[in-house]
Amino acid sequence: MSKFKLPFLRKATTLNDYELSKENIPEHIAIIMDGNGRWAKKRGLPRFAGHREGMDTVKKIVKVANKYDVKILTLYAFSTENWKRPKKEIDYLMKLPMEFLHTYLPELIEENVRLETIGEFEALPPHTKQAVQDAIEKTSRNDGLILNIALNYGSRYEMTQAIQAICKDVESKKYTIDEIDESALNQHLYTHHLKDPDLLIRTSGELRLSNFLLWQAAYSELWFTEELWPDFNEDLFVEAIRDYQQRKRRFGGI
Numbered sequence: 079m080s081k082f083k084l085p086f087l088r089k090a091t092t093l094n095d096y097e098l099s100k101e102n103i104p105e106h107i108a109i110i111m112d113g114n115g116r117w118a119k120k121r122g123l124p125r126f127a128g129h130r131e132g133m134d135t136v137k138k139i140v141k142v143a144n145k146y147d148v149k150i151l152t153l154y155a156f157s158t159e160n161w162k163r164p165k166k167e168i169d170y171l172m173k174l175p176m177e178f179l180h181t182y183l184p185e186l187i188e189e190n191v192r193l194e195t196i197g198e199f200e201a202l203p204p205h206t207k208q209a210v211q212d213a214i215e216k217t218s219r220n221d222g223l224i225l226n227i228a229l230n231y232g233s234r235y236e237m238t239q240a241i242q243a244i245c246k247d248v249e250s251k252k253y254t255i256d257e258i259d260e261s262a263l264n265q266h267l268y269t270h271h272l273k274d275p276d277l278l279i280r281t282s283g284e285l286r287l288s289n290f291l292l293w294q295a296a297y298s299e300l301w302f303t304e305e306l307w308p309d310f311n312e313d314l315f316v317e318a319i320r321d322y323q324q325r326k327r328r329f330g331g332i
């Protein structure tokens with residue numbers, strides 16, 4: 079059960095006791111899928127066993143997001159900081175996209191899911207790029223859930239790249255310094271075509287954003303759970319949405 083249960087809420091025997099209001103489903107949910115290594119360690123398994131179990135949870139949660147009519151699901155699969163991990167682990171992780179898509183692309187197509195990615199795609203290994211690019215093309219005409227995978231993604235890098243692009247635009251007189259506003263920065267982010275996340279979930283009890291969507295999550299509702307990503311499930315997903323629906327969203331107003 080999540081660590082941050084809202085005390086005034088009626089105690090539910092099961093999450094199914096709560097009706098989710100259909101009209102207030104968060105359009106964009108972003109998830110930091112944390113706790114895979116700890117999941118494996120708790121079971122005396124190698125870390126890659128946690129990543130593999132975590133990949134199965136991705137498949138489950140994509141289905142659940144579709145079931146509750148979420149429009150965009152952004153998943154933090156590999157950060158720019160993850161290159162510091164042991165080579166063996168990186169090599170394993172860089173094969174997961176191919177493995178996921180080899181078994182699950184037909185189902186993504188069947189479920190009308192459109193695959194997208196954010197991050198420095200070109201720096202990924204050729205086999206990873208090939209598998210993902212192929213799946214992006216094969217799902218590009220789908221108009222259902224957008225499954226947006228953050229691969230080699232880092233928010234600070236994303237923002238510095240955007241600032242450099244804006245500086246070049248000013249140098250080339252595309253616009254003046256006074257015309258630089260929030261939308262100018264938005265337009266240069268990987269997520270320029272997506273609405274900001276309404277709800278950001280992080281598993282495994284860590285209470286940090288870890289360089290994920292730092293600009294985009296400025297007004298996102300944050301929801302944390304002690305559960306490790308491989309143990310994340312539909313009940314927790316529904317609990318996060320129900321908590322989101324209970325909160326007043328003010329966007330800085332009163």
Ligand SMILES: Cc1cc(N2CCCCCC2)n2ncc(-c3ccc(F)cc3)c2n1
Nearest residue numbers: 111129132133155156171174175178210227
């Ligand atoms: C690098 C990496 C790691 C990865 N993990 C499993 C989930 C837990 C977090 C880390 C490990 N998963 N899970 C799915 C993908 C994926 C990537 C691209 C794509 F088009 C479709 C699926 C993935 N990619």
